[in-house]
Amino acid sequence: MRIRSHQDRSVPRRRALALAATVATLALTATGVASASAAPKAPDTPKGKANGTSVEINLVTVNDFHGRIEQSGTAAGIARLATAVKQIRAENPNTVFAAAGDMIGASTFTSFIQDDVPTIETLNAAGLDVSAVGNHEFDQGFADLTDRVMPLADWEYLGANVYDKESGDPALPEYWIAKFQGVRVGFVGAVTDELPSLVSPSGIEDITVGSPVDAANRVADQLSDGRSNNGEADIVVMLVHEGAATTSIESATDPDSRFGHIVLNANDNIDAIVSGHTHLPYNHVIDGRPVISSGQYGERFSNMEITYDRKSKSITSMENTLYTMATEVNSSGAVTAWLTEPDPAIVPLVTEATAVANELGSVEIGDTAGALNRAQRPGVVNGQPALVENRGGESTLGNFVADVQLWALNEDGTRSVDITFMNPGGLRADINAGETTYREAADVQSFANTLVTLDMTGAQIKAVLEEQWQPAGASRPFLKLGVNEALSYTYDPTAPQGSHIVDIFLAGEPLEPGEIYSVGANSFLASGGDNFVSFRLGTNKADSGKVDLEAMVDYFTEFGGAAPDYAQRAVGVDVVSVVGDQATINLSSLDFSTTEPKAGSVTVSFDGAPLATATVDPSFPDPSTFDEIGRATVTFTIPAGATGDSEFVITTPTGTEARFTLGAAL
Known part of the structure; x- marks a missing residue:
C-alpha cells in the first residue's frame, strides 16, 4: 500500500496551497535493481535528475527503527530496506536517506547484546546520511551518544534543541546540508522535549532540552537568511523525534499536543516535517507542507520527490509516497511477499550479528511455569x-x-527494601512458559538500567501511584506500574486527576503517609523517568550497580525458575451509592488481559464473613479506561457497627485480595 500526498509550490519559496491527498496501491516500479554505493556526506552529485533549470531530489525517510536489523513479522530487516533505498538512489543520485530518530535503543536481542553496533554498521552500509536524535539514542547517557555512537555512525546526528547546561550552547550538531547540482537541502534535527522523562535523568545531567519548534525555527531562519557563511539552504527539512497520537490529520494539528504545537508553529522557512516517536504511519499535507511519519521498525519508508527550480529559486513540487515493505500478508499474519529482495552486501553483516547473538543468548537460565505476559x-x-x-x-x-528486583536488592544485603516499582515501557517482550534462555530474559529488559534504592515517605509513594495518570499532552495518558507482592492498593477510576488512589497496604497494613519506606526501582524510574517525578523527592539515593538483566538471571539461577502470580495488586473500587444499610460498588481490574485464568467471581467480606458475591465480566472494556478489565457490580448489606474507616475485603478465586473502606459515603 502506498499513501501519497502531493503539493505544488509556486514561485515564492515557502508555502503553497496543498492539493488534496490521494490514496492508491503501488509497488516500486523497478524491483531487484542492483545495490548502488552510498552517496558521500554533503554530496554534490553532477549526474542527478534535472530538466532544464529544474532539479529533482529524492528524500527517503524512516523513523523508530530500534535495531530491527533482522527480518521478523512485518519488519523487513535492514537488508531489504537497504535495497529499497539503494534502488531509489540508483535511479536518481540526487537522493538523501534520512531518519527521525530512535534508530538504536529498545532493540531486539541481536543488536542489543552487542550495544547496537550491528545496527550502526548495517545502517552505515545502507547509506543513512542524517538523522535527528531520538530519546533512545540517550538510553546509555549523553556521553555514550557523543563518545561512542556518533563516532561509529557514518551519518550525522542532529539535535538543535539540545544545549550544554552550563554554557547554553548547542551540545549537538544542529543542521546538515546536502548539495545536488547547486541546490542545497538543509536538515534541522530536534528531539522531543519530553526527553528528561523518557531517559535516566542522571545520564543527561550535563544538558538541557528546549522547545523543538523554537530551535528548528531558529536554525531554519539562519539557513534562509541569505548569508552563505552560516549554512544557507534552498530547501529546509525538519527531522523531529516527536509525533502525532493517531494517524488522523486532526491529531497532527491538535494545538494542545506537543506535536500539534510543532506543526502549527513551524515557520515558513521549514518546507517539510519528518517525524517519529509515536510509531504511527501518516502522510499529511498541512498548510501546504508535508508532515509525515513512516511508522516503525522499517516496516515502511517514505520517498519524497522534490522538484526545485534553480531559475526561480523555488520548490515547484513535493510529493511524498509511503511504502509498505510487506506487500502481501496472509490471514495468519505471515508475510508472503516483500517489496524488495535483501541487499547481498548487507546480508552477511546481519548473519554474523545473528550468529553472535544466538551463541550468547542460547544459555538456559531456568524454567518458567506459566507465561509471564505484558x-x-x-x-x-x-x-x-x-x-x-x-x-x-x-x-x-x-x-x-518488581518481585525480582525486590529480591535482588535485598539479596545484595546493602539495605532492606520494602517496595519496588517497574515501568511498563521497560518491558519489551514476554517470557513464554517452559525453558527460559538468556535471550528471553534480555529481550524483556533491554536498556541495561541499574537498580537503585532510595527512601520515600508514604505520601510520596502515593504520589508516585497517582502519577500513573500522566500529565495532559503525554503521548500515553496512563502507565501502569508493576509493584512487588507485598504492596496492594485500591483506586477510584472515576476520580479527578491527582485523587485516584484510595487505600494503600504493605503486607496487609495501611501505608502511613509520614512513615519512611525503602524503595527500589531501576535507574530510569528512580531518576523520575516517564513523568514519575515524585521519585526525585526520595532521599538517601544509592545505585546498587546491579543491572536489571543481571538481577533477572541471578533470580532464575537461585530458584531454578519462575511462576506467574495471578493475583491483582491494584483493584478499582468506585463506591456508587450508600443508601440506608445497602452499599453498591463497582469493581474493576480483577482480571489480567492475556492467557491468565479469569477470576470468574468476586466476594466482598467483612471480619471474615462473606457479604456478597458477584460474577466478573472478563471482556475488554473501552480502551480509554486503561486497566479496567475484569468488572463487577456488588451490592451488599453493611454490617451493624461498621464505620467509614472499617475495612472490607475483596477476594477472587485467582488469589486477588484487596481492602477498601466506604469512607465519607457511610
Missing part, C-alpha cells in the same frame, strides 16, 4: 483486529519484575 488491549495490526500491547494494564510480567 498487558494487552484490542487494536489493529496490518489492518486486521488484533490484541496489541497495553502499557496501561496490570501485567503478570510487570509484577514479576
